[in-house]
Amino acid sequence: MGNRTERDQTPEPRESRRRFMIAGEHVILRAFERDDAERCYRWMNDPNVVRTLKSRYPIAFQNELEWLDRAMLPSATERHFAIERKDDRSHIGNASIHDIDWVSHTGWFGLFIGEPTAWNRGFGGDAIGTLVRFAFDDMNLRKLRINVFDYNERAKHVLLAHGFVQEGRLVRDFYREGTYHDLVILSIFRDRAQEPVNP
Numbered sequence: 001m002g003n004r005t006e007r008d009q010t011p012e013p014r015e016s017r018r019r020f021m022i023a024g025e026h027v028i029l030r031a032f033e034r035d036d037a038e039r040c041y042r043w044m045n046d047p048n049v050v051r052t053l054k055s056r057y058p059i060a061f062q063n064e065l066e067w068l069d070r071a072m073l074p075s076a077t078e079r080h081f082a083i084e085r086k087d088d089r090s091h092i093g094n095a096s097i098h099d100i101d102w103v104s105h106t107g108w109f110g111l112f113i114g115e116p117t118a119w120n121r122g123f124g125g126d127a128i129g130t131l132v133r134f135a136f137d138d139m140n141l142r143k144l145r146i147n148v149f150d151y152n153e154r155a156k157h158v159l160l161a162h163g164f165v166q167e168g169r170l171v172r173d174f175y176r177e178g179t180y181h182d183l184v185i186l187s188i189f190r191d192r193a194q195e196p197v198n199p
């Protein structure tokens with residue numbers, strides 16, 4: 001029997017680098033890293049993405065770095081995730097749960113697939129399902145909601161398909177491209193019995 005050396009007791013380097021991730025069927029949610037900045041910057045300046053968000057102005061790379069630095073810090077009221085494809089492990093979008101209320105066990109969330117080549121291939125829907133499952137089963141939240149522009153038909157379709165119900169509408173709430181747009185509030189309850197019947 002040989003003596004155990006320090007090296008024997010050291011975990012395999014590969015093992016120690018293995019990252020904690022939240023796995024869905026086609027995507028995983030992981031923590032942000034600094035080298036995600038270039039992609040986030042590109043997406044936050046893509047008009048196709050920006051028109052689905054409340055963001056209004058072009059974003060400087062420095063601002064994106066500062067946002068990312070904040071998003072990487074643990075916070076009691078918000079959590080941010082990078083969305084990766086499971087097959088090739090490419091970073092295709094971002095997701096957040098924010099304004100978490102630990103008394104009411106509720107939160108808001110936002111999510112986008114920034115890579116246009118990844119749209120309409122099931123990744124967004126899987127990311128939504130994965131995030132909701134994690135929020136309910138691991139964070140012990142009981143209700144999540146999201147604001148979506150009424151004109152964002154694709155997002156409404158995906159959210160309704162994943163069990164969200166329309167809970168409210170903020171009428172002519174957001175000015176963009178010369179007119180006021182409605183915002184639709186969609187929510188999902190861990191206990192489906194608590195869902196509004198005729199919102």
Ligand SMILES: CC(C)(COP(=O)(O)OP(=O)(O)OC[C@H]1O[C@@H](n2cnc3c(N)ncnc32)[C@H](O)[C@@H]1OP(=O)(O)O)[C@@H](O)C(=O)NCCC(=O)NCCS
Nearest residue numbers: 052111112113119120121122123124125153154155157158
């Ligand atoms: C909304 C978003 C998350 C959806 O992700 P995705 O990967 O493209 O969506 P999926 O492939 O999972 O599902 C797309 C569904 O929308 C449907 N769809 C596509 N365009 C549509 C439209 N204009 N109107 C209605 N439904 C539409 C597709 O047919 C598909 O439905 P099906 O699965 O029943 O066939 C993604 O497109 C995105 O990030 N867009 C920009 C940002 C955004 O809108 N964010 C809102 C937050 S939800």
